[in-house]
Amino acid sequence: MTLPARVLTHAASVLTTPTSPWHLAARALGFGSLYLLGVWLSLGSRLPGSAPSLVWPAAGVATIWLLSANRRSMPTDLIALAGVCVTTVIAAGGAWSHAIALACLTLAAAWLMRVLVHSAVPGVRTPLEGDAARSLATFVALAVGAAVAAMVEAVGSPVILTLLGDEPRWETAPLRWVRSWTAVFIVTSTWVLLLAALGRRVGNDEDRRRRSYGLPRQARRRPEAALVLGGTATLLVVSLVFFPSVPITFAVFAPAAWMAVRFSPLTASSYAIAVGLVTTSATLTGRGIYASVDSRLLAALLAQGYFAVLYVTVITLALISTRLRATEQEAQARADLLDGVLAAASDGIVLVDDAGHVVLANRTASRLLTGSASVNGDDARFAVVADLGLDRLRLPDRADSRPHSLPHETAWRGRTVWHEDLLLPGDSTHGDRVLRFSAHRVSGLGRPGTQVLLTFSDVTTEHEQTSALQAFAGELAHDLKNPLAVVEGWSEMLEGEMLAAEALPSAEGLPMVRKVQRAAASMRGLIEDLLHYAVARGHVLNLDVVDLARETDQVVAAHSGRSAPDAPAPVVEVQAPHLVRADRVLVRQLLDNLLGNAFKYVAPGTVPHVRVTTRLASSGEWVRVNVVDNGLGVPEEHRRHIFESLYRIDRPGYDGTGLGLSICGRIVDRHGGSLRVGDGPDGVGSDFSFTLPAARG
Numbered sequence: 151m152t153l154p155a156r157v158l159t160h161a162a163s164v165l166t167t168p169t170s171p172w173h174l175a176a177r178a179l180g181f182g183s184l185y186l187l188g189v190w191l192s193l194g195s196r197l198p199g200s201a202p203s204l205v206w207p208a209a210g211v212a213t214i215w216l217l218s219a220n221r222r223s224m225p226t227d228l229i230a231l232a233g234v235c236v237t238t239v240i241a242a243g244g245a246w247s248h249a250i251a252l253a254c255l256t257l258a259a260a261w262l263m264r265v266l267v268h269s270a271v272p273g274v275r276t277p278l279e280g281d282a283a284r285s286l287a288t289f290v291a292l293a294v295g296a297a298v299a300a301m302v303e304a305v306g307s308p309v310i311l312t313l314l315g316d317e318p319r320w321e322t323a324p325l326r327w328v329r330s331w332t333a334v335f336i337v338t339s340t341w342v343l344l345l346a347a348l349g350r351r352v353g354n355d356e357d358r359r360r361r362s363y364g365l366p367r368q369a370r371r372r373p374e375a376a377l378v379l380g381g382t383a384t385l386l387v388v389s390l391v392f393f394p395s396v397p398i399t400f401a402v403f404a405p406a407a408w409m410a411v412r413f414s415p416l417t418a419s420s421y422a423i424a425v426g427l428v429t430t431s432a433t434l435t436g437r438g439i440y441a442s443v444d445s446r447l448l449a450a451l452l453a454q455g456y457f458a459v460l461y462v463t464v465i466t467l468a469l470i471s472t473r474l475r476a477t478e479q480e481a482q483a484r485a486d487l488l489d490g491v492l493a494a495a496s497d498g499i500v501l502v503d504d505a506g507h508v509v510l511a512n513r514t515a516s517r518l519l520t521g522s523a524s525v526n527g528d529d530a531r532f533a534v535v536a537d538l539g540l541d542r543l544r545l546p547d548r549a550d551s552r553p554h555s556l557p558h559e560t561a562w563r564g565r566t567v568w569h570e571d572l573l574l575p576g577d578s579t580h581g582d583r584v585l586r587f588s589a590h591r592v593s594g595l596g597r598p599g600t601q602v603l604l605t606f607s608d609v610t611t612e613h614e615q616t617s618a619l620q621a622f623a624g625e626l627a628h629d630l631k632n633p634l635a636v637v638e639g640w641s642e643m644l645e646g647e648m649l650a651a652e653a654l655p656s657a658e659g660l661p662m663v664r665k666v667q668r669a670a671a672s673m674r675g676l677i678e679d680l681l682h683y684a685v686a687r688g689h690v691l692n693l694d695v696v697d698l699a700r701e702t703d704q705v706v707a708a709h710s711g712r713s714a715p716d717a718p719a720p721v722v723e724v725q726a727p728h729l730v731r732a733d734r735v736l737v738r739q740l741l742d743n744l745l746g747n748a749f750k751y752v753a754p755g756t757v758p759h760v761r762v763t764t765r766l767a768s769s770g771e772w773v774r775v776n777v778v779d780n781g782l783g784v785p786e787e788h789r790r791h792i793f794e795s796l797y798r799i800d801r802p803g804y805d806g807t808g809l810g811l812s813i814c815g816r817i818v819d820r821h822g823g824s825l826r827v828g829d830g831p832d833g834v835g836s837d838f839s840f841t842l843p844a845a846r847g
Contacts, residue, residue, distance in 0.1 A: 210337020300330035568822030
């Protein structure tokens with residue numbers, strides 16, 4: 151940072167955040183000097199005759215004096231501002247009563263401006279440290295506050311003169327209001343922009359980048375600025391000197407707009423102030439279209455109005471263009487971030503529009519589908535869906551059979567695809583790969599209409615491991631079932647022999663034999679649950695339209711065939727008219743586990759009563775299934791863990807492996823749904839609720 155910039159930054163810091171008595175004194179001296187300079191400029195801008203001054207920058211200085219005050223500096227600021235106001239009136243020949251009254255009026259207007267602006271934009275007091283200058287709302291608040299404060303000054307001055315016995319001039323009130331509003335708004339806006347510009351010179355690189363206006367270095371735009379300033383000077387000379395009676399001055403709005411759009415708000419506002427001061431000075435010297443007006447008061451009002459309109463136009467365009475540049479920068483940063491994320495993503499990502507064109511495809515998608523990582527979203531081979539080669543996909547368990555519908559085709563029909571495993575046959579270079587696809591429709595990604603977002607990952611290794619695990623589980627089950635069959639057979643034979651020969655008292659032998667039988671039955675149940683668990687984890691989904699009512703009836707009939715002859719028949723009510731799109735084998739296992747638990751975990755002497763109901767979710771894409779029973783229920787403290795593997799609730803007299811509900815959770819999760827448990831009606835029993843994809847069409 152250059153030496154002048156460092157000096158200005160330090161001076162601005164002292165003026166905005168004084169930290170010592172010396173700083174308070176320097177602040178009072180600095181603002182007091184600016185106030186006196188504003189009064190001097192005002193006295194020099196009087197039109198011939200009795201018209202008021204054309205400009206009143208002292209009102210703007212008083213406003214920023216109190217606007218930037220904090221609790222530490224406020225007492226000193228109020229005293230210093232009142233003192234300098236009284237001094238200027240007395241020095242100009244005014245009476246003490248007039249001086250005190252006008253000082254009170256100045257303090258009231260500046261204080262009102264402070265209250266209004268601080269309530270709307272709290273960060274405007276120290277724009278050196280914040281981003282207030284980037285927001286159009288800040289300058290709207292300054293304009294509104296300036297209008298209210300100017301009204302207080304314009305109306306209050308004649309009222310004070312009336313109360314003091316002087317003759318007020320109410321016809322000058324409109325000029326006083328426009329003059330004060332212009333001075334207050336321009337001075338406060340320039341103050342905010344100047345502090346913000348100094349603030350961007352301090353801090354680290356990230357702060358400067360975040361608070362920049364997205365403009366190239368001003369040095370690169372000096373020829374452009376010189377051209378705009380030269381054109382403006384030409385227009386002003388022509389309009390003020392050669393053709394003063396022709397309203398050519400308004401042509402200045404064209405280069406002013408260019409300056410606002412192409413340069414920073416501070417540069418644009420400085421340009422507008424310079425043009426306004428030139429026009430005002432020309433009016434004072436009798437040149438220009440406004441000086442030719444017969445009424446001095448009207449001439450002053452028109453000159454002030456031109457100044458105000460020009461400044462408001464320039465500052466508004468500059469702030470809007472600044473916001474647009476910042477938004478463009480943010481959008482570009484997000485786009486760069488998205489490109490980076492897509493390039494680094496481990497999953498293949500493809501976006502397809504409704505015309506069948508590939509909008510986007512990352513490198514991983516190229517690698518998984520073609521074996522090459524050189525493809526990007528603009529590559530010709532991925533121009534349309536056919537280039538993806540999805541028609542080569544096959545079912546993993548039937549490598550020669552195509553799936554009934556490809557993932558993106560299913561998504562176009564309005565059904566979401568979740569974790570569907572498909573085989574991509576290899577060639578002489580690459581072997582077969584199993585890819586796990588998900589697809590759903592999206593909109594609002596920068597193109598009209600809807601698109602399908604297709605994501606997929608390579609699960610070949612996982613699929614091979616799962617197949618190996620399933621094979622191991624099958625072998626393990628086969629090896630364990632054989633000795634269990636022997637144990638069960640010999641136990642039954644031993645039981646028969648003991649009953650017939652009574653070589654061992656049955657009271658001693660039978661309990662031991664039955665313990666062997668129960669242990670064997672428990673081992674068989676555990677093995678079956680392990681097999682079901684392995685199937686639920688690794689079974690390739692074969693999606694089909696499933697009638698839940700019919701599957702429930704078949705499960706109930708199967709349980710009835712396995713129940714003891716003297717056991718009471720459970721009561722099952724089925725109201726399940728909705729169809730789901732799911733794997734029939736896994737859905738039957740899901741219902742079998744839930745209904746089996748409902749029949750098993752009931753109080754002694756209680757007839758199991760189960761209600762199976764379905765309803766369509768609000769989105770229409772899911773079917774919610776409720777299995778409500780009158781059993782023992784699931785205590786609140788166990789509900790977080792009940793779906794974990796091998797988790798059991800300690801209930802004497804009720805056995806189990808702790809895998810049944812874990813299998814249910816895995817099955818529902820494989821279909822993209824959710825499973826939870828709650829209390830049954832009136833707090834009795836359980837309510838197992840899960841969702842499955844709805845079948846359409």
